[in-house]
Structures are given as C-alpha cells and as structure tokens.
Amino acid sequence: MTPELPIDAALPELTRALRAAGRAVLQAPPGAGKTTRVPLAMLEAGLPAAGRIVMLEPRRLAARGAAARMAETLGEPVGETVGYRMRGETRVSKATRIEVVTEGILTRMLQSDPELGGVGALIFDEFHERSLNADLGLALSWEVREALRPDLMVLVMSATLDAGPVAEMLDAPVVTSEGRSHPVDLRWQERPVAKGQRFEAAMADLVAQAVGETDGGVLAFLPGEGEIRRVAAALEGRLPAGVAVQPLYGALPFSAQRAAVAPLETGRKLVLATAIAETALTIQDVRVVVDGGLARRARFDPGRGMTRLVTERVTRAEATQRTGRAGRVAPGLCYRLWTKGEDGGLQAFPPPEITTADLCGLALELAMWGVQGPEELSLLTPPPEKGLAEARALLVELGALDAAGHVTGHGRALAALPLHPRLAHMLAVAGPEAAPLAALLNDRDPLRGEGTDLTLRLKALRRAKGNPALERIATEAKRLRRLAGQPEGAARTPAEMAALAYPDRVGLRRPGDAPRWLLSGGTGAEMDAGDPLAGSRLIVATELTGGGREAKIRQAVALTEAELRGLYGDRIGWHDVCRWSKRHRRVEARQQERFGALVLDDRIWKNPPPEAFAAALLDAVRDLGLPWTDRARRLQSRIELLRGQGADLPDSSDAALMKTLEDWLLPALAGRRSLDGLDIADALLARLDWPQRQALDRLAPPDFETPLGRKIPIDYAGGTPQIEVRLQEMFGVTEHPVIGPDRLPLKVTLLSPARRPVQVTTDLPGFWATSYAEVRKDMRGQYPKHPWPEDPTQADPTLRAKRRG
Known part of the structure; x- marks a missing residue:
C-alpha cells in the first residue's frame, strides 16, 4: 500500500x-x-x-x-x-x-x-x-x-x-499543500566560522559532529565537486565504522548517482552532495542534513563574453529546500554551518537564471520562434538588455542571425543540435571530426590542474577506457558524431575548430615576459607562467575564469597565423588608425592589419589627412582637458558673467564646452599636429555672432586703458571685474575706473615697482586722500629711486624711476 x-x-x-x-x-x-x-x-x-x-x-x-x-x-x-x-x-x-x-x-x-x-x-x-x-x-x-x-x-x-x-x-x-512529512529540528552554530578557517575544515568538523550525535543517513550540502573531494579527504579516519561516504554531483556517472540515492543494505550512508540533491529526489534512509550554506552559480559577464562560476551564500528558499531533505521519511535534524543571527541576512530567493546566464541560446530560440524581442512573450522576468544584445551580436558573427536579427538557415541547423550555439557552429562547419572537441568543451574539464592545452585532453579522450569522466565525454562524442552533417570545406585542425567556436577569444600575446594575451573580442587574459602554452604567440582560449582585471585561461590551444588567416581571411583587413595615445601622451598614426581587436601587423602612417589628426587631437582634449590660456579664461569669465545677468550668450562653462567640442573646437584644430601653442580664446570668440561680440565688449570690456595708454586685461573671475596696475601709472587719476553702461567700479590692485600688491581699492580718490600718505612713507624707504609725490593727483603717471641728479 x-x-x-x-x-x-x-x-x-x-x-x-x-x-x-x-x-x-x-x-x-x-x-x-x-x-x-x-x-x-x-x-x-x-x-x-x-x-x-x-x-x-x-x-x-x-x-x-x-x-x-x-x-x-x-x-x-x-x-x-x-x-x-x-x-x-x-x-x-x-x-x-x-x-x-x-x-x-x-x-x-x-x-x-x-x-x-x-x-x-x-x-x-x-x-x-x-x-x-x-x-x-x-x-x-x-x-x-x-x-x-x-x-x-x-x-x-x-x-x-x-x-x-x-x-x-x-x-x-x-x-x-501545507506541512511536510515529518518535523525537522534546526541546529545552528553558536558563533560564526572563525576567520582563517577553511570552509572544508569547518564543514568536515560539523559533519563528523552530526554523524557522532545521530542515527540514520546523513546528507551534507557542498557547493561543488572540489569541495566534496576535499571534505571527504578531511573525514578520513574520523567516522565510525560502517559509515559509507558517497559523493553526488552532476558529472558523476549515472550508476554512481543511483548508488548515492539507493538505500544501503547495511551500515549508514553519508552523502556529500551539491545542489543536485535539493529537489525532486528522495535519498533513502536520510535523517540528517548538514548544510554548508554555500551555493555555486554561473554568472555571465556580457562585457567579457564569458561565464564564470561564483560561490555565494545560499538563499532562505534554498536553505528551506535543503532542510526538507531531512524530513522525507522520518523526523530529522538539520545542522547549519551558520548562526541564527546570520540567517537574517540571507536573501529570500536565488536570482532567476535569465538575469545571470549566457543568453546566446535564448536569443537563438527567440529568433526561431519569430519574435523580435522578449517583450513579445510572457516571460516572468525579462532578460538584461545588454546581455541579450551581446548574445545577438555573437549569433550574427556565427552566421546564425542575419543583420536584421532574423534566423538564418544555418541558425536553424545550430538550434537543432544539443549544444551551445558556439559549439553547434563548430560542429556544423567542421563536421563529425569536431565531435570529440565539442563533447570535451561541453563538459567539465577532465584534466583539471594539468595545464591548459586542449590537445592533451583530445589525446586522453582517445584512451578514455577506465576513466569515468573521459568515458562519459567519449560516449557523448559518438552521439554528436552521428548528429553532425558533412563538413564545409577542408578538414580542420583542433585549433581551427576552436577558433570557429570562439572567434572572439583568439588571443595575441602582449609584449613582455608575462604570459598575457589580448583577445580578439577586446578583453585581456593570462595564464600561469609555467604552462606549456605560455610562450605561444597566438592561442584560442576556450575556457576562462576569474573576475579580476584579466581573465584566467583554463583551457586553450595554440593557433598559427596561417590557420587564422585560412579561417578568417575575409575578416582580416588593413585599417588606418590616427588616435590619441593616453599611455604615450601623443597622437599616433598607424596603418594596422587587424582581426577584431588584434593587430597582426603595424606600420607608421606617414601622411594621415588633417581631419584625422584633428579628431585625434580632440580626443587628447577629452583626455587632458581644455588647454586654457589666461586670455581664454578671461574671455570665458566675461561671457559667464553676462550670462548670469541674463544676456543671450552661449553656455561657456567647462562642462558645456567639453560636451560640444566637435562644434566649436574641432574647426580650430584643422591643420594642427599638436596642441602646443593653441589659444582656444579665438575658438571661443568664434561662437559669438557680431551683435553678441559688440554687446560683450560694451558690457564687459576686455581691458582697461591706463593714463599711459597701456591696455591691462580685466579679470572677471569670481564675478567682480578687477585689474592689477603699478601705483605710479595711476598718478593724476582723480576718478575711479568704471566699466559698462552701469559704470561698475573696477577692483584695482595697486602694485609696487616690484609688482607686489600695495593696496586694493574700489575708491581711488579716497585712497589718494587717506591711505596714500602711509603707503608713500613705506615705499619711499623701499624704492627711493621711484617718484613718490606728496600729491599724486597732480603728478604725471609714469613707469620710470627718477632721473639721476
């Protein structure tokens, strides 16, 4: 029953x-x-x-x-x-x-x-x-x-x-449906895992404790295969007799997975499992769950075109799922490797995969269905726009979509294959000979830790007998071989096959001793210095991990330039490049033969057109900022002062000028080879029409004419017009200098013969009548060779010293 x-x-x-x-x-x-x-x-x-x-x-x-x-x-x-x-x-x-x-x-x-x-x-x-x-x-x-x-x-x-x-x-x-089969008692940690203690060590301690304190089967949740192996090793010699340790993860052969699920005839079972055991499985005899509180998730980075695995805290929903495994067949216990206080910080649910995954397959399926965008379907969560756009761009590059985003005949062929579109494209183009590589790249690395070279793995695949992981991949290769059609063109090498699948991950070694590559998609990658491929000029990186500045290469194959040119000759071409180099702080004009972001050949471009040089200089301004001169700053201040008073003049703030460089500065750069000697005041003035210039000169004149006829620039910075002038040059002036129709007083800084400030005033007649006597007393002692008349209003202005008697 x-x-x-x-x-x-x-x-x-x-x-x-x-x-x-x-x-x-x-x-x-x-x-x-x-x-x-x-x-x-x-x-x-x-x-x-x-x-x-x-x-x-x-x-x-x-x-x-x-x-x-x-x-x-x-x-x-x-x-x-x-x-x-x-x-x-x-x-x-x-x-x-x-x-x-x-x-x-x-x-x-x-x-x-x-x-x-x-x-x-x-x-x-x-x-x-x-x-x-x-x-x-x-x-x-x-x-x-x-x-x-x-x-x-x-x-x-x-x-x-x-x-x-x-x-x-x-x-x-x-x-x-309310309730579960049997109650489960939760046991938390009294304090968080100590800093510095390895997760596997802490987990092994908790598992050993759980086995020692309970009866029945134990199911321990770990984030991945590596942690399972390390915890199993840490438990050796610490478990009672009769406890059978059985791993359970997706890459295990099905027979081993069934053994982990099936009941034991004698003894106790300890299953070390990944999230595969969270749902839809009843593992016989399990009474105890030990939850490490970590989950491994795939995160796709559309900017780099790569998926990386990240280890994160479980969510409350996942923790609830795991707890429920202990109550399937009898009352149970759940040990958690975190405190009750830490539980409150867990997220409610894991993110939907559509928000974090590689969307290449989804984009192809949508195109196959005939919809132009995901908004045309009742998707519970829409995919990220950037990730979907990157996926569509890759599908166009693979020939699965046309430029309008419609699926091609090749795309339909790819969708019929049980592979990521990258690998399906490789199999469709290269034919049955690509099946072993497709199966290998579609599975977990069977030789993790044994270097990056894919050819080693292909050789191992030919000797798969006795190795469960390789046998599984070999079986899949046979199936894919049956599904593959006839190859397009000549036979392909493994490197060419890999480049078919990953045209954006062809790597050209950067200069220097470190094994670093620029990938054709524009991102960077590196590998261990001791790797056999570390000296290769060209590679195809088929597996990348890491979230740092450069990705870490886990699998790759060396590629010759002849192979690259034979495969993608139609995508390799010469480009004239005239650009500002932020690194070298100069305009560089080069003629480059390129494949994507890779420069295969590079030569000096001797005579770039003036407009190309001007555009590069404009990028220099974007990098370095506007090359201000005193004259240009004064002009900007005059314009901004009047704009603040309601005048109809163009916005000349730094931000506005940087936004509109193409409109006003680019014409001024025509024919120039550098920014040296450039005075942008003329370009700023060219933004004004004739009535605006007249209004500017009338309301905010550029300079003040001294009694000696010299023109001194007026500084409008800070909103108060001001000048600096030698005190002797203002002798005889009995009215304070003013500007504009409103006769706005200038702030005058009077200077000593050594051009040091002596007095600041907006009332020159008042200064002559009051403070001048004290200034004269001090200055006569310091500058006896210069005139210091008792009545400066009656003296002639001068810049000369007194005549010798």
Whole structure:
C-alpha cells in the first residue's frame, strides 16, 4: 500500500482547479510528494481528456528518479505508462501517458511542433529554481495555449516560489499543500566560522559532529565537486565504522548517482552532495542534513563574453529546500554551518537564471520562434538588455542571425543540435571530426590542474577506457558524431575548430615576459607562467575564469597565423588608425592589419589627412582637458558673467564646452599636429555672432586703458571685474575706473615697482586722500629711486624711476 503523503490532501482541490480552469499553480513544501503524486492523480482523474502528460524536471537524475517511482507505484517498468526523455536517452512507448523530460526537451518539442500534438498537459516541476529553460518553456507554452491550444493544461509546481507573479501571469488559481512529512529540528552554530578557517575544515568538523550525535543517513550540502573531494579527504579516519561516504554531483556517472540515492543494505550512508540533491529526489534512509550554506552559480559577464562560476551564500528558499531533505521519511535534524543571527541576512530567493546566464541560446530560440524581442512573450522576468544584445551580436558573427536579427538557415541547423550555439557552429562547419572537441568543451574539464592545452585532453579522450569522466565525454562524442552533417570545406585542425567556436577569444600575446594575451573580442587574459602554452604567440582560449582585471585561461590551444588567416581571411583587413595615445601622451598614426581587436601587423602612417589628426587631437582634449590660456579664461569669465545677468550668450562653462567640442573646437584644430601653442580664446570668440561680440565688449570690456595708454586685461573671475596696475601709472587719476553702461567700479590692485600688491581699492580718490600718505612713507624707504609725490593727483603717471641728479 502506498504511504500517505502531505500532498494527498490537496490533490482533490488541484484536480478540480485544473478541470475548471485548465491551469493552476501548486505550492507544496519539500517532501510533500508533489513530483510523483500529482501526475498520477491527474491521470486517475482523467486529466487531460486527451493526450499525454509531459512533466519538466530541471535535472536528469530527478527525471529518471521521478519516472521510476511513478512506474513502481503502478507496478510497471519504466517506459510503459510512465517514461522519460532526455538528451541522448529515451524510454517511452506508444502506451506512455506520463512523460518526464528535462527542460531543454520541451523547447525542442515546441520549436518543431508549436501545437504540441499528442500533448494534453504540461507540468513545470520545481519551478522555484527559475531556470532559463523553464522560464522560456512556460512563456512559449502559454503563447501556444492562448493562440493555438486553449485545451492545453498548464500546471506550475514549486516548493518555495512566491506564487503571486506566476499565478497572475497565467491568471491561474493557487493551490497550497501545507506541512511536510515529518518535523525537522534546526541546529545552528553558536558563533560564526572563525576567520582563517577553511570552509572544508569547518564543514568536515560539523559533519563528523552530526554523524557522532545521530542515527540514520546523513546528507551534507557542498557547493561543488572540489569541495566534496576535499571534505571527504578531511573525514578520513574520523567516522565510525560502517559509515559509507558517497559523493553526488552532476558529472558523476549515472550508476554512481543511483548508488548515492539507493538505500544501503547495511551500515549508514553519508552523502556529500551539491545542489543536485535539493529537489525532486528522495535519498533513502536520510535523517540528517548538514548544510554548508554555500551555493555555486554561473554568472555571465556580457562585457567579457564569458561565464564564470561564483560561490555565494545560499538563499532562505534554498536553505528551506535543503532542510526538507531531512524530513522525507522520518523526523530529522538539520545542522547549519551558520548562526541564527546570520540567517537574517540571507536573501529570500536565488536570482532567476535569465538575469545571470549566457543568453546566446535564448536569443537563438527567440529568433526561431519569430519574435523580435522578449517583450513579445510572457516571460516572468525579462532578460538584461545588454546581455541579450551581446548574445545577438555573437549569433550574427556565427552566421546564425542575419543583420536584421532574423534566423538564418544555418541558425536553424545550430538550434537543432544539443549544444551551445558556439559549439553547434563548430560542429556544423567542421563536421563529425569536431565531435570529440565539442563533447570535451561541453563538459567539465577532465584534466583539471594539468595545464591548459586542449590537445592533451583530445589525446586522453582517445584512451578514455577506465576513466569515468573521459568515458562519459567519449560516449557523448559518438552521439554528436552521428548528429553532425558533412563538413564545409577542408578538414580542420583542433585549433581551427576552436577558433570557429570562439572567434572572439583568439588571443595575441602582449609584449613582455608575462604570459598575457589580448583577445580578439577586446578583453585581456593570462595564464600561469609555467604552462606549456605560455610562450605561444597566438592561442584560442576556450575556457576562462576569474573576475579580476584579466581573465584566467583554463583551457586553450595554440593557433598559427596561417590557420587564422585560412579561417578568417575575409575578416582580416588593413585599417588606418590616427588616435590619441593616453599611455604615450601623443597622437599616433598607424596603418594596422587587424582581426577584431588584434593587430597582426603595424606600420607608421606617414601622411594621415588633417581631419584625422584633428579628431585625434580632440580626443587628447577629452583626455587632458581644455588647454586654457589666461586670455581664454578671461574671455570665458566675461561671457559667464553676462550670462548670469541674463544676456543671450552661449553656455561657456567647462562642462558645456567639453560636451560640444566637435562644434566649436574641432574647426580650430584643422591643420594642427599638436596642441602646443593653441589659444582656444579665438575658438571661443568664434561662437559669438557680431551683435553678441559688440554687446560683450560694451558690457564687459576686455581691458582697461591706463593714463599711459597701456591696455591691462580685466579679470572677471569670481564675478567682480578687477585689474592689477603699478601705483605710479595711476598718478593724476582723480576718478575711479568704471566699466559698462552701469559704470561698475573696477577692483584695482595697486602694485609696487616690484609688482607686489600695495593696496586694493574700489575708491581711488579716497585712497589718494587717506591711505596714500602711509603707503608713500613705506615705499619711499623701499624704492627711493621711484617718484613718490606728496600729491599724486597732480603728478604725471609714469613707469620710470627718477632721473639721476
């Protein structure tokens, strides 16, 4: 007899909602049993009326496991009423009514048959994971339902999802299953992990503690395969007899994954698992969960065109999922490697994959579907515009999209292959011989830590027997070989094949001893100095990691210039470059043969046209700032003073001038070879028409004429016009100097014969009558050779010393 599960109480309400509305959202906590009970309950209730049920699972192991448990419930082998379909493996028959598929399979089904003939219902399981394929599959399915198949049932199931947005999008009722099978007691750490202590050491301590304090199977969550191996090593000799340590991660052979899930005949099980064990799996005999609190996520950087793995704190939703693994078959315990106080700082949900992933595959699928933009579909979360634009640019470069963004025949061929468009392009162009490299690049590196050279991995693949990782890749290579068509043109070397997939990652070594390359896409990359490829002039970087200034090369292959020219000769060309060099602080005129950002040959450009030099000098101004002279600054101050008073004059602030350099400064740079000797005052003045110039000279004259006829520039900086003049030159002046129709007094700084300030005044007659006597007394002693008359108003202005007697 099948044991009762929490989901059973919600099944009548769920089937009524599906029968009435044809769609629903089911919320059920971990361990409720939704994955295996819901499809069977729908089948028993006669839902859908016609066609089979297709249920999407995010992972292959979960898909196989769900199909196996449902078939077991019916007393049948997998492949009869219940079957599954995934990449490279299918177990279905004409009798199959429930088909469990991995998420990418639904997209292929929809693209090949938008009406989904023979399908009556779609179930999106574990939708809270918000994988890109699930989001896209739901959006495409919903459009099919609204346009072609109003009878198509759609059910979204989730453990921890905020159901509001998806229920609103589908206009669907929400059915909730309360409770889990058994209670789980949470045990937090009393204090945070000590600074300096390695995560693996702390985790091994906590696992050993959990095993020592409990009975039953233990499931420990770790972020990746590397941590699993290191924790397993740290636990050697620390566990009681009879405890079997079993790893569980996606790259394991399926037989090893099944062994981790299946119950032991004797002893206790300790499963060290990645997030693969969070959902849709019941690992037999597990009573205890040890959660390390870390998750590994893929983050795509569109600016660099690369995906990198980052390790982050789990979210509360993920922690809840993991906790639920302990309550599947009995009351359980969950040990957490963080404090209760730290728990409050966790994010609520992980980010949807569509916001962080490489969008190249999505962009191709959208083009295949015939939509110009994601806004035309009911996507729960829109993809980032920049990431989508970068993805489309790559697809154009690969020939999968035309310049207008429409899918090409080549693009349709790429979409039919079970690979990233990069690798699909390589396989389509190079043919079956590229299958081993495609399989290798599509999987985890089987020789991590053994240098970067891809050719070593290809050689190892030919001797794959006995190595599970290499055997898996070799099996996939055989499948891809069958899917590949005839090659286009001559046979390709591994380096040429890699360059087909990664035209933006062809690297040219930078000058210097350090192994650093500029990639054709414009970014930088480096590798360890001791790597065998460290001296290669040209490479293709097929795997890059790291978030620093330059990416770290993990896999690459050496490329000859002949191979590059033979492959991309139509993209290699000569370019005339006249530009400002920030590094060398000069204009450099070069003729360069380039492939993308790479300069394969470089020569001096002897006679660049004047307009090219002027444009480069304009970039120099953008880099260095405007080359101000005193005359230009005074002119700017005059204009800005009158603008502040409401005059109709152009904005001459520094910011406005920098924004409009092309309009006013570029003409002044014509014929120049440098900025030396440039006075921008003339260019500033050229911005004014004749009436504006006349108004400027009348209201804010450029200079003051002294009694000796000398013109002294007026400084308008700070809003107060002022001049500096030798005191003796103002002898005889009995009215204070003023400017403009409003007769604004000048601020006059009177200077000694040595041009040092003696007095500042805006009332020269008042100065003569008062302070001058004291100034005369001091100055006569310091400058006896210069005239210091008792009555300066009656003296003649002069710049000369007294005549010798």
